[in-house]
Amino acid sequence: MKKILFYTICLIISGLQAQDVTIPWSSSYKLSWNDFKGPIDENSEAVATTASGITFGYSLKMKGQSVEGFTTTVKTYFYPEKSWYKPNQVDENVLAHEQFHFNITELFARKFRKKIAELKVSNTIKESLNTLHKRINKDLAAMQKRYDAETNYSINKALQNKWQLFIAEELNRLKPYSH
Template sequence: MLQLKSIFLFLSIVLLSTSNEVTISWRNNYKLSWEHFKGQPQKNTDAVAVTASGITFSYSLKHRNSEVIDFTANVEAHFYPEKSWYIKERANQYILAHEQLHFDITELHVRKLRHQISQVKINNFLKKTLDRLHQNSNEELAKMQKRYDTESHNSINTEAQTKWQKFVAKELEKYEAYKSAD
């Protein structure tokens, strides 16, 4: 039996992204297709596909007399076509759905981070607070992505794959108020 395997590649945007890099923003009614996976497949791997996605985060603080008086924050889930790849001969719609769920998990953590940011009180330690929230969000995202691949055995365990699809859909609905714009 052909073993199908996919790998999620979590990217730290601050370290690996360039301002000219092409990205796809997560949108509720927009799904990935194999045409979006433009990277070169790795050789000598069991992986059928790699999804590169991550959280893009920025903020600005407004000061008055060295006191922080307000802030704005922007949090987005992005997919990186040039860093994502697949092996055409082994790919199918089932594996694409597995890869889409990796992107959906990224959006889930974007929503959770937006929710946390909405709870932040303005103070002079705001920069540190926002940076910590972002860091924690990235760590939780990486853990969930790894757990997803482990439990679903990289999509091979169809029962676990279905369980994850239902779980992520429920969680996305729970944080619906913080979803990315369509």
């Protein structure tokens, strides 16, 4: 007897919820300031904040107590209602910086898909997927922080350009793992 179990796990940066209004990542869609609809955090030193995250779900194909197969869904989203900017303090350079936060999230979704493709079916696949998911989100958060630190939140234009080139190259390298 075959039955399919479905598990959905959503871990999105900053505790965002999957039912929030979202914009899926697309190479053809570029964020505009109109996409940033969240309330401004007047107490923040930041002039803009991008809320983006990876959603992840999987299903297992079971035969008795044995896992025979699995499928996954990994998607990248931007959350307009959680993203904001201070209109009098931003420019196109800051918008490009925010776009690349979104692009970094997509990069890690692709890394996640690549790692998933390398997994073998086993009775511990559920644990393997969950462990991999946690590791990807940890690495994503670390890179987002490093990106801000090295570019000084978009102020260092030379490093901003270097990061943008690096992320674009990595997205291209992992293009087989776009969805």
